[in-house]
Amino acid sequence: MxxxxxxxxxxxxxxxxxxxxxxxxxxxxxxxxxxxxxxxxxxxxxxxxxxxxxxxxxxxxxxxxxxxxxxxxRRTPGDAELAARAARLSAQYLDGRARPATVRWVTNQNSRWGSCTPAEGSIRLSHRLREMPEYVVDYVLLHELAHLLVPGHGPGFWRLLEAYPRTERARGYLEGAAGAARLPAPPDDGAAT
Incomplete structure (x- = not known):
């Protein structure tokens, strides 16, 4: 030919x-x-x-x-999908009591996985989480949702997270990811933020 x-x-x-x-x-x-x-x-x-x-x-x-x-x-969710995910997690693990005003991905958090401003009801997740397994994203999101109910990392805060069955596994994953990226170690109280 x-x-x-x-x-x-x-x-x-x-x-x-x-x-x-x-x-x-x-x-x-x-x-x-x-x-x-x-x-x-x-x-x-x-x-x-x-x-x-x-x-x-x-x-x-x-x-x-x-x-x-x-x-x-593998498409990562946008802010609207992230807010819907937060609502589902709040309903499933926090009896729907955590109701954020905003939930969004941000690119300016390089030393934290997520943050919450309870006074504003805002939750922000680091864009670095987008490539991580869903259970890890769910844990960080649930961690920040719990901050809407309990601002600090005291015993009452950790009791809220006991309902999530993959808490320890997700925390281990985040510790490994932080070590691989040479980020500061999380606080001894186990905070995701």
Whole structure:
């Protein structure tokens, strides 16, 4: 088969959008694909047979779709979703008594995981938590929610967190993350803030 330097459109599977095949004489074995708007571009070697091309287009479409599904699954919540998560945690573990006025992600907390200003009813979580497991985010959020009810880290505060079954595991995770990032160790009272 001769090299066809001009791109052409493939006949994709239904629902996959437009697929453009680009053959390259410089490409000898590798096949790659990427999205460009609503179109998928598949780069193949110029000497690849049409049967192999069809097979690789299918493989690459599935790989792209899997990567997009994974990206969507790992998508981090925005402030509205974080506020809804706080409401669910408050209802589940604090009988709905902690009602923050605002809950939001912030980028200016590099030595804390979260903070709470009880007088304003505001909770802020560090953007660094976005890559951590959900149970860790839930723990820090619940920790800050508990501060709306009990400002300090006394026994009454820690009793509120006893209901969350992953408290110790989350605290261990945060200690490890702080050590890896060479952040200051959390206070001896176990505070997440």
């Amino acid at each position: 001769s090299a066809d330097p001009s791109p052409r459109l493939a006949d994709p599977a239904p629902g996959t959008g437009e697929v453009e095949i680009r053959r390259s004489a410089r490409r000898t074995r590798s096949v790659s694909a990427y999205r460009e708007g609503d179109r998928t571009i598949v780069l193949v070697p110029a000497r690849m047979s049409e049967a192999e091309e069809r097979r690789w287009v299918g493989v690459m479409l599935e790989k792209l779709a899997a990567k997009e599904r994974d990206r969507e699954r």
